[in-house]
Amino acid sequence: MAAVLLRLRLAIQRSGRGRSADAQGALFWAVWVLAGVAGLGGGALVAFLTGLDDGTALVLMVFVGLFLGWVLLPITVPALQDQTVDPARLEMFPITTGQKVGGLLLGGLVAPTALFTFLTASGGALAPDEPLAVRVAVPVVSALFVVLCVACSRAVQALLSRASSTRRGRDAALVATGLISIGGYLAIRYLASNADALAVFSSSTLATVLEWTPPGAAGQINLDMRAQDWADAVGGLAFVLAWVAVALGGWYWALSRRERGGGHASVRRAKAGRQAGSLALTGGIMRAFAPSAALASAAQYAHYLFFRNPRASQQVLISLIVAAFLGHTSGMPSGLAVAAGLYGGFATISMATGMLNYDGRGAQFLVVAGAPLRSVLAGKFAVTATVVSLATVVFMVVEAALGGFWGVAFESVLFGVAAVVWASAVGAYVSVVSPFDSEHKAPGRGRALVAILVALGVVLGAVIAVAGLLSLLPTPLLVNAILAVAVSAAASWAVLRRAGAHFQGHQLEIAEAVAVS
């Protein structure tokens, strides 16, 4: 059965890339070759680090980094989840949970990412002065490390998949993702601003801590074998095997619980005391605005961004947090206003370039209903611009408080808002020219990535150009900031109109692209 599932996975992988058979074959092999080359590079790095006198902590960090990539990236970047063979699609077949886990594990091991991990982890075999027995044993341990990565990654995805079918689970997953991202951001900021802290990477204390983590233990086995410390190597091996068993057990539990029906979302009770004739979608602060198609669209999009669609919510969190890191490190050396512009640009492009991608089959409804698509896009644009503008204000307040820049904080916020509005319009345009289905491995993601990179260039280029031009003017900073907002508003209106026209004119193709199933 495992072989059958492996063949299924390979067939889907191959047919999922490119349109023609030739293109499919070429892309399929190109990805494998790229993974192999990258893995050899990673292996060379590990070999070099292994040969250093004080390289223990660094080697273990490579192993931990690889492991965290496997476990965290599919959570924080939903597009990286392995959906090649969806376990839910296997439920109709007479396959036991154990066979599913075995087949999916085998499939996960025969993948370009697994090849990359294996080659990188095997680098220790090429380290100088390594005994022959160790050179032979290292690839075996590396294979076990890959099993550990795949099993933990798939177990976490299965557990979170189950959790995300309930409202509380979704909230918990989102909070966890946000905390992990914020923790990473703060750690990098701390290390970047404290050169002394970097010395920790060569300390034996860090190595001692890391070797007690499952991936660190896997890396330590190779180092123990190199030191001829076979007892510790065997102990480490047992430790890693135990973690593999735990991960497989968790994966098995998550799949079997789903089959028993334990993964269904709880039924939400009707809200009591609803006033007759009141509106459900455009309630709350939206009551302040006149009901319209654009308002309804804004309300729908806001509902999706905040907790209704976990992928959309994750994207919002990650966009705002990563932009804070980029805005701070890239922008603050040039001043608060530049940091605000860069923050607004980064956060908005990350968040705004997929305005339609979460709609799924709802996009088909828009087409069938003959909805005013320009208004629909305008509503989504308004939500994005508002959310990131508010986040920009928070970012500015924090930065101004940390650096004591209160004197230029207001003007900086205006610069930030100008960047946000401009980036939202560019994002809206990218959304209609490069849409794809965010819920599935759908065609169009590659094209969208290129479009997003171009959009980022356009937005940042405009921010830098406008900032440069305004800096030449002898006018006060506040006047310059207001000018920036005016220029941004005018340019954004033109781009948004064009995006709306494209949406209206290509609605059938767009609806098809964002709802592949």
Next chain:
Amino acid sequence: MTTTPAIRVEGLRKAFGTTTVSDGLDLEIPRGSFYGIAGPNGAGKTTAIRQIIGVLVPDAGTVEVDGVAVWPDPLEAKRRLGFVADNPALFERLSGREMLEYAGLLRGMDPADVATRAEELLRILGLTEAENRMIADYSLGMTKRIGLAVALLHSPRVLILDEPFGSLDPVNTQVMEEMLQRYRAGGGTVVFSSHVMDVVERLCDRLVVIEAGRVRAEGTVAEVRGDAASLQQAFVDLVGGRDLDEGELSWLQSS
């Protein structure tokens, strides 16, 4: 005086690659009628419907809904239409009530009308208890009912349904039939596709049988049935039945 038909289709052609799915289709559906579209699997019923409702561009031919040309710009025709798909496409992460409100505001309806009509539709379709649940958590039958509510909310002139009675239990089938009869009594035109001939026979004034993208028969139910014992038999006679030979599937036994 000639009355404009609810739907007029002339010379509709559509091909996907070398496969012709609509092959010169002509239809005239009278206003206020209960009209059935029947045909075997793959006959081109859904493709024809998609061209009529303005979501699939025909290669040739014309389509009019309520006297308004659907192509090249289907927007005006869509205002006069309501459509319920076999598995309705909706915003699945909105609740049933939110979806109705969204649909109403997108169609430019007065918010007060949206709220009162939504309330009534949810109650009649037995969805009040589930009105705050996400549509993603609905069963297919519930999704079909909320799809019907969304399609009726703006009181369209023509209502088109693709396989409307599949996935519905007998109680909800009866409710839907009554709703459609009431809608028709109010001057609306109901067009639906179905494989279930007894439903077509019970509800429809007229029907068309489509096969390989062409009209095989069209007329009142009595006209299409002709001398056959039932509409089902007439349908099989028209499109060709398949009988199993004596020895085929002899391995199919439970012991």
